[in-house]
Structures are given as C-alpha cells and as structure tokens.
Amino acid sequence: MAEASTAERTSDGTLTLFSERYGEWYSSMHGAGAQSRTVFLEATGTHLHPFAQVLEIGFGLGLNFRTTLTSAEKRGAALSYLAYEAFPLAASALAQVAAGETHPLWTALLGAWDAGTKAGQLHLWHGQYEVRVEFADASAAPLPRQWASAIYLDGFSPTKNPEIWTPDFLARLADSLAAGGTLATYSAAGAVRRSLLAAGLAAKRRRGLVGKREFLVAHKP
Template identity: 35%
Template sequence: MTDQRARIEWRDGVPIAQAFDDPYYSLDNGVAETQHVFLAGNDLPARFGGNFQIAELGFGTGLNLLVTWAAWDKAGQPGTLSFTSFEAFPMAADDMAAALGHFAELAPYAKALLAAWKPQSGAIQLPNGPMLEVITGDARETLPAWDKQANAWFLDGFSPAKNPELWEPTLLAAVGTHTKRGGTAATYSAAGAVRQALSGAGFEVTRVAGFGRKRHMTRARMPDAK
C-alpha cells in the first residue's frame, strides 16, 4: 500500500474518516475515552517506569499520544517513554491542529507535536517527552517487520465492521508476538471475533465496562511465562 493522506470531513466539530465513515474519537469526550480505554485499560500510569514502550494501531489525530504524554508527565516516574504507532493514512497537519484544538487542557503537548509532525521522518524525540515513531503503511506489512516489543498496546483502529483489516487474526497474532511477557493490550471493541483473535494470539482476555455509550470494551494481558 502506498502512503496516503487521511481524507477528513467534519461533523459537529468532530473529524470523520471518509474512508471508514467513523469518528476519530468519542463524540462524548475524546480525552476521557482515551483515559478509560487505553490508559486504565493498560493499568497506566501505574506501570510507567524504566524504558516503557507503547505501541498503537492507528495514530489518527495523535490524541492518544497527547493524553498518554500528559499522564506520563504527571506520574513523574524515572525512565523513558517510547510511543510507536502504525498508521496507513497519516493526517495532514492542519487537520490534526483543528482536531486537537478542541482539547485546551492538552494545548502545550499539541503545540509540541504539531511543530514536529512529519510522519515520514522516522523517530522524533518530543521535547521533554516521549520518543515518537509513526510507521506509515499497511500494518499487516509493517508490524511484522517491527524489531521491538511493547509493554502496552492501544488497539485503536476504526470499527471492526468498517476497517476489518486492522482486526484480522493474523495481524493480532503479530501484536501478540510483539508484546513483552506481562504486557497488555486494550481496545474499545468488545466484538467476539476480536476477543477470540487476541486469545488466539496468546493473550488472557477480559471483557470489561466500556466508555460512554459503549457497554463493553476489551482488556488483554500476555502471561508472564509460557
């Protein structure tokens, strides 16, 4: 797949991906959604410390990164944070700025991200923040070639019904392969096929309360030993 820019339309101030007809974040509260699904879903920030690696399927607006960065700052744990995201359709800087402009509490982090945003440039050390790498292209090709393992995964592709490629069992198996022992994954999706694929990838899978209008979401943990 060749790299392409995301095509965006706006509905009540929320960016919608035209390719999938799905919003980039909760219509209720995008920050609270990330905190509930991806931070709490991965037991963060309690697990921060050391050289902590987060990986993500779907960078989108960068909101998950900013919420994580703010939580990491507040936690004040020693160590480093790396954030790697696999994104097929990187968002143009002006669209990203418009989307992130809704979250005043994250303005300093958004400003730093936007100043550095060049999805083709490889890893970027954000000022006093995480090492960010957005790997562009089809995750089914780029993730298996990744040479690292994550402590925590944010599985944030668009809805499995609209973007099934990011929820295929073979891709989630690659997520499992690229997860450290004791590592975790979380997603807003509670679809049975997603939970089954994560289980098949070696995770212990739990369905828990979702955010907002979603009744359930999924948490997963890689056992400490085989």
C-alpha cells in the same frame, strides 16, 4: 493526505473528526477524552507505569498520544511511544482537535508532521519522552517483538478496517507485547476476543463508562 470533516464536540466536551474515507468518527461521540483515558490509558495500566512502551495501531488525531504524554508528565514517568498510521491527516487537522495542548513534544510533532508524512516516518524526543510514527499499513509492516508494555488497538471498526483485526495480525500484536503487557481496544467483538485468546492472551470483556459500551482488555502472562 486523508480527508476529514470539521471538528465536532463529543459528550465530554472534547473534539473529534469524521473520516470521509471510512465513514466513521475518529473517537467515540460519547466522549473522546473519556474513551482515551478509560479504554486505552487506564485499561492497559499505562497510567501507573514508570516507563511505558506503547505501541498504537492508528495514530489518527493523536488523542491517545496526548492523553498518555500528559499522564506520564504528571507522574514524572518516562514514555516511549511507537504508532502506525496508514492515512495521515494534515497537521492542521490534528491541531484543530488539540486546541490548548502546549506540551513541547506535541508542538514539535505538529511542526514536523507534514514533512514526516512525506518522508514516511517521524521520530522525536523531548527529555524522557520519545515518539515515533511510521506512516505505513501496520498489517504489512515489521512490528517490534516482545517490546510493548501496552498496545492501543485503535483502528476503525472491524467491518470497515478489516486488515488490522484478522487472527494473523492479532497474533502478531500478541507477539509485540512484552511479558506482563496489556492490549486494549474499544471493540468487544466475539471474533476479536477469540483471536486474542488463540494468540495466548487472557482476553476479557470489560464494562466501559463511555456510552456504557463493553470493550476488550487482553493481558500477556
């Protein structure tokens, strides 16, 4: 199990943790919940999608999953969520930052989490919601092809977590997107944008509300 600190409150009142392994926070201290909604859910158009198929690189604390599940439930939309996580925290850490979350799929996920990390995989359903977490290094794993309506690229920063920001891996992510799908990431690094463009995506910087930082959105025609 990966090591993490005790939860800290971010600017919008939502909680996050500090990763001892990477020396970075799991989410923006300018607002973990706001980052999840603005950069991932809304920038990919997932908040409007009737049946989103989301591929996430870095499940972490499950915040983006909870944000996406809440949005789907409010709208009566279906959701299929596939995430990769190489260094899972214990279920107790995920529960710590998700205090108050009572969705049955989240509760089931927490209940199955620790055994799933040992088995290498977790796959759960509740009604029209499906979640699968692969406990593996995404950069060495087989990814689905032309499947995702959205990709949440949410590893740690390119300097600390280089294997998921290489031109090769970004090209594989582009291949995982279905036509019309969108990848979003909190990084606005020029090298990442150029790799996404080289992979055939229309990658643009967008001005964010969270800490006023720019981020990248890349659309597959």
